[in-house]
Amino acid sequence: MSSILFEKKDNFARLILNRPPVNTMNIEMMKEMGDAIESLHNDDHIKVIIIGSACRIFSAGFDMADHAPQRVWQLLESFHKIFLTLADLAKPTIAAVNGPALGGGCELATFCDLVLASENAKFGQPEIKVGFFPPIATVVFPHLVGRKKAMELILTGETIEAKDALSLGLINKIVPMEKLDDAVHEMASKISVNSGPVLQMTKKAMLSSEGLNFEEALRKARDIYLNHLMALEDTNEGLRAFVEKRTPVWKDR
Structure with missing residues (x-):
């Protein structure tokens, strides 16, 4: 069974995380995500990529079973390929964050060009609390929120509410949960009318x-x-x- 749902419709590609209960990402899932995004390279019809979740949580981050010393290099290689492919592809991306986005899930959401979140969303990089650091966030967060706030978020590992993420500039907008899909579609439509x-x-x-x-x-x-x-x-x-x-x-x- 696939860990993602992937569809193309109305100039949009929707990549939906679908690994219940909390969308922890293992190597297999990351490879599926990377392959799906890479398939858009020669698809001129697709103008916007939307990343969302079929679970109550956007993503709780890595599946720690794949973080074992003998597999962690594969984990990071597969995960980082997603970001490198998104950057190379250069199609606008929108994250639809319905619930907590933690660890790698937070990195995935906040790497998107636009982030729309429900009131239930939370954001955090708790890796430091278990003896790791988040490679993507260490590179990206200083550009998003400034070096000092990035240091605070990553070195404390604290989780913040959607309203705090909005005030920091990590996300673009907070919308009611029941209106999240419509708000994302509206934003994608405003973008996709352009060349x-x-x-x-x-x-x-x-x-x-x-x-x-x-x-x-x-x-x-x-x-x-x-x-x-x-x-x-x-x-x-x-x-x-x-x-x-x-x-x-x-x-x-």
Whole structure:
């Protein structure tokens, strides 16, 4: 039985974690997730990736049975492949967090470009309490919440409520549980009306600037703009539509 549900509909790909009771992620599940995401590389129809949960918890993190010394390298390799593939793919991602997202589950949710959460959601990196640290969070959290707050969250291992995650900038919005799916669909729809390759290039320009000084970051963005964006049919269509005062008709190329 698969540990994920994966479907494509309405320009969206939905990857739903489905390993009851709390979506602990083992190596097999992570490989399924990585393969599903990788399959979207040549699918120009898909503009947005939505990651959610079929359980009452978004994810409780790693399955510790696969964290044994002889298997942990496979665990990290499989887990990190998910993030590297998402970054390389550059399609916008939305996390629909219905409940607690802890450990690797918190890393997966907060790595997404947009995070919509229910009031029941909680976020935390408790690894430090059992003698580990979260590799993805140590890299990503300082960019999301600043170094000092990242240190606090990771070194204490404390779990925070959705409202605190919102105030820190870890998530974008809190919505009632019964409206979470609708809110995610609405957000994905607002994004997907735009050109797919333009969305991807915009995300790449933003990601490529991280860690660079202003001049280097601007040079990267300018290179993408002049040498890639301006070569798109959709960019030229957007210019024509603006001049002709009409809605662009995207060809996604």
